Amino acid sequence: MEEWGSYHNRFVRISREMPNHTARQISEHWRNSLNPDLCHDPLSINEKIFITERVRKCQMRSTTIHWKYIINGLVIRFGKLRSENKIKNFFNSRQRRERTTERAYRSGIDHDGRP
8 A cells, every 4th residue: 555555546546456356345445454554453342332422422413424423533532543344333233232122122022032
């Protein structure tokens, strides 16, 4: 990336060198996996709380969640760059878990699936 980093269309140029991949695929792979600034450690409890609170605030204002602002907030608050996929996956799995727990509670089923 050092060689191509100064170009505004660097992913298009790289995709010409790698014809089996589109510029978008290369860009997403860089942003979610290859960027050396990314922290691949598991999210801390404080980071999870921060993400949950920020998303709730975003949802109160509008239906769109602006993940880039949440990522920037994490960098400012915790000093760690996280990929958008990692943050979205955490939040979506948490929402799914909450819905499942809520449905089970309403139907009278224990968390282990027992009545």
